[in-house]
Amino acid sequence: MSSVWMPCGDYHQSYAEDHGWWQTRFIKFKMLLLLAVIFVIIPQFLSGYVMSVASMVGYTAMGALGVQLLIGYTGLVTLGHAAFIAVGAYTSTLLVLQFPWPQWIMDAGLAYPISVLVAGVFGGIWSVLFGLPSAKVKGFYLILTTMAAQFITVDFILTQYVSRIGGRGQAFSLPPGTIKVGPWVIDSEREVYYLMAVILTLMVIVLANLLRSRVGRAWVAIRDNDIAAETLGINIVWYKLLAFFVAGFFAGVAGGFWVSNTAALSPEHFPWFWSLWLVGVILIGGVGSIHGAIFGSFFMVVIMELLQVGVIPLADYFPKLLMSFASLKEMAFGLAICAFLIYEPNGLAYRWWQAKNYFNLWPFSY
Amino acid sequence: MEIFSMTLITGIMVGGIYALVALGWVLIYKCSGVLNLAMGELTLIGAYVTLSFYEAGIPFVPAVVLTLLVGVVLGVLTERIFLDKLIGEPILTVIMVTVGLSFFLKGLVGFVWGYDTRVFEPPVFSLSPITIGFVKISPVYLWSFILAIVLLIIFVAFFKYTRWGLSMQATADDETAALSLGVSARFVYAAAWAIAFMSAGVGGALLGNINGINISVGYLGLLVLPAVVLGGLNSIPGAIVGGIIIGVLQNLSGTYLDQYFPGGVKEIMPFAFMAVFLLFKPYGLWGWERIERV
Numbered sequence: 001m002s003s004v005w006m007p008c009g010d011y012h013q014s015y016a017e018d019h020g021w022w023q024t025r026f027i028k029f030k031m032l033l034l035l036a037v038i039f040v041i042i043p044q045f046l047s048g049y050v051m052s053v054a055s056m057v058g059y060t061a062m063g064a065l066g067v068q069l070l071i072g073y074t075g076l077v078t079l080g081h082a083a084f085i086a087v088g089a090y091t092s093t094l095l096v097l098q099f100p101w102p103q104w105i106m107d108a109g110l111a112y113p114i115s116v117l118v119a120g121v122f123g124g125i126w127s128v129l130f131g132l133p134s135a136k137v138k139g140f141y142l143i144l145t146t147m148a149a150q151f152i153t154v155d156f157i158l159t160q161y162v163s164r165i166g167g168r169g170q171a172f173s174l175p176p177g178t179i180k181v182g183p184w185v186i187d188s189e190r191e192v193y194y195l196m197a198v199i200l201t202l203m204v205i206v207l208a209n210l211l212r213s214r215v216g217r218a219w220v221a222i223r224d225n226d227i228a229a230e231t232l233g234i235n236i237v238w239y240k241l242l243a244f245f246v247a248g249f250f251a252g253v254a255g256g257f258w259v260s261n262t263a264a265l266s267p268e269h270f271p272w273f274w275s276l277w278l279v280g281v282i283l284i285g286g287v288g289s290i291h292g293a294i295f296g297s298f299f300m301v302v303i304m305e306l307l308q309v310g311v312i313p314l315a316d317y318f319p320k321l322l323m324s325f326a327s328l329k330e331m332a333f334g335l336a337i338c339a340f341l342i343y344e345p346n347g348l349a350y351r352w353w354q355a356k357n358y359f360n361l362w363p364f365s366y
Numbered sequence: 367m368e369i370f371s372m373t374l375i376t377g378i379m380v381g382g383i384y385a386l387v388a389l390g391w392v393l394i395y396k397c398s399g400v401l402n403l404a405m406g407e408l409t410l411i412g413a414y415v416t417l418s419f420y421e422a423g424i425p426f427v428p429a430v431v432l433t434l435l436v437g438v439v440l441g442v443l444t445e446r447i448f449l450d451k452l453i454g455e456p457i458l459t460v461i462m463v464t465v466g467l468s469f470f471l472k473g474l475v476g477f478v479w480g481y482d483t484r485v486f487e488p489p490v491f492s493l494s495p496i497t498i499g500f501v502k503i504s505p506v507y508l509w510s511f512i513l514a515i516v517l518l519i520i521f522v523a524f525f526k527y528t529r530w531g532l533s534m535q536a537t538a539d540d541e542t543a544a545l546s547l548g549v550s551a552r553f554v555y556a557a558a559w560a561i562a563f564m565s566a567g568v569g570g571a572l573l574g575n576i577n578g579i580n581i582s583v584g585y586l587g588l589l590v591l592p593a594v595v596l597g598g599l600n601s602i603p604g605a606i607v608g609g610i611i612i613g614v615l616q617n618l619s620g621t622y623l624d625q626y627f628p629g630g631v632k633e634i635m636p637f638a639f640m641a642v643f644l645l646f647k648p649y650g651l652w653g654w655e656r657i658e659r660v
Contacts, residue, residue, distance in 0.1 A: 071458070077458055077461070079403075079465075130641075132645075133641060133644055133645055136644070136645060136648050137644050137648045139457065140401045140457070140461070140595075140599065141595060141644055141648060141649075143401075143461070144591055144592070144595055144637075144640060144641075144644070145640075145641045145644060147591070147637065148634075148637035148638060148640060148641040149641075151633070151634045151637045152634050152637060152638055152641075155630060155633065155634060156630055156631070156633075156634045159630070160627075160628065160630060273469075276465050276469070279462065279465070280462070280465070280466070280469075283462055287458075324476055324477050324480070326473075326476065327472075327473040327474070327475075327476030327477040328473065328477065329473070330469045330470070330472055330473030330476065331469070331470050331473030331474055331477065332473075333466075333469050333473075334465075334466040334467060334468070334469030334470030334471070334472075334473060335466070335470055336466075337462060337463070337465065337466030337469070338448055338463050338466040338467060338470070341452075341455075341459050341462055341463050341466065342448070342451050342452065342463070345455070345459060
């Protein structure tokens with residue numbers, strides 16, 4: 001990990017140390033502090049509105065982590081990630097609503113957690129299905145097959161067939177109290193927030209661990225030069241499909257989580273816009289780092305909230321602004337992506353890294 | 367048989383419009399290497415600009431000509447503001463800038479013109495069908511096709527025979543050599559974007575005549591992507607053939623598959639076909655096969 005600066009005179013003496021999680025005591029302290037903030041301080045002291053925004057950040061970050069894995073670490077550009085999130089959300093909902101669970105599972109509140117795991121597996125398999133062309137094509141052609149995944153899954157299969165199961169028409173409604181994890185019913189911002197924090201933390205741990213293992217190094221090798229990677233003995237088709245599976249799994253779990261955050265599920269929650277949004281998030285956050293996915297989600301969600309807050313006072317004078325806020329949001333998002341790519345191509349994660357380096361040597365930076 | 371031939375002919379006529387838009391896409395890609403995902407939004411803008419001129423009382427053909435002029439201005443502006451700075455950047459960066467651009471343009475269209483479906487009022491083409499031989503087709507398709515083909519021929523002739531077109535061809539072939547012969551790359555890129563805006567704009571105006579104009583015209587513009595992939599990314603004949611194939615495929619599947627898979631089979635069939643097609647011919651019909659070395 002080249003991003004860690006060791007104190008002067010300290011050296012790693014084994015590879016295990018070199019790859020260790022917490023290489024200095026400061027890092028350990030910092031990460032524990034972060035966990036404390038996430039799990040104790042935010043839910044205890046901040047309002048429900050802040051927590052709902054935080055849950056949105058978390059949901060975006062869950063999707064963005066999968067996209068980051070595909071684009072930032074394996075070099076497979078995907079523009080159809082919302083499809084896999086949608087598959088996860090629908091799997092989870094259908095399982096919770098329609099599957100004949102044994103009574104003891106219902107009593108123990110395990111139905112929803114199990115359904116989220118199954119949703120992850122389903123999302124992964126679906127993602128591998130559309131990742132299969134990556135064995136043969138790459139670059140722009142691959143982008144188009146992932147786009148095809150989006151249109152086939154969301155606009156066709158989900159809208160036309162899956163949504164009609166049970167004769168509900170367009171949306172599945174989730175009555176309050178359906179979503180239960182163990183003894184807790186997920187029905188307020190606070191519970192949704194806790195669920196989000198747990199899932200996101202687990203995802204980050206899983207992804208970070210994968211990336212510092214053999215699998216992660218193979219992915220990075222494929223990203224940097226796939227032909228060279230193949231000559232080194234990496235089975236690139238297998239590893240590409242594995243990347244698709246893991247990203248699809250994350251997407252499926254994210255979809256399963258989204259079910260807890262909404263009262264009714266419809267295909268409109270997963271438009272192509274959302275796939276592009278996730279890619280935009282990692283571009284703004286920084287391609288090729290886990291920090292990037294999280295910074296990007298934070299930045300985009302908070303900026304959009306601020307935009308909304310900023311537009312409301314103007315609405316008295318220009319009512320059109322609020323009416324077509326969706327358009328305004330799209331314009332702002334488009335401009336943000338263009339501006340970041342042109343003027344700040346390394347994203348927010350790079351600035352974070354620079355700031356960290358500056359303070360590492362501060363105040364004696366010579 | 368009559369249904370089949372009617373579907374086929376309608377497909378070819380709609381395909382002509384796709385071919386026109388696809389030509390614009392391929393020109394950008396050939397000249398500057400930019401893979402443009404904003405084509406749908408360019409189509410959308412063209413449709414609305416034509417509609418605005420038409421509603422201001424200008425007849426349809428002059429309105430289309432004015433749209434071409436607006437297209438030139440917008441194309442050059444887009445190239446100068448957004449894409450000029452990205453020459454030589456990685457492919458993902460450039461693609462995503464066009465995605466950002468597409469968001470921006472879509473938001474702009476929604477903001478200025480709203481989301482309701484609008485139609486050309488009074489209708490540009492008469493509604494009673496014309497009979498040619500034994501098939502009946504509506505004049506909208508016929509005239510759109512003719513206009514699309516005329517523009518297609520003009521663009522291809524421009525590309526082949528004029529000095530500007532030749533300099534664009536030279537840049538597409540070998541950029542460094544073209545630069546050393548005194549071709550201005552900046553001019554060529556700007557010209558490519560201008561042509562793309564023009565072709566997409568007219569395509570949008572014609573498509574808008576068929577079904578009315580709303581945000582989904584942008585989706586029709588997106589169908590250009592399967593078309594260019596089928597033809598191979600850097601082949602102009604490929605773009606034309608691909609556009610027509612997509613048009614035919616779309617209409618045939620709408621007619622024949624809809625009874626088995628009710629719903630939007632017509633919309634997704636081009637993408638599904640393309641995904642399968644790529645498994646067998648990864649470079650399209652006439653695209654350059656890139657041989658990669660470490």
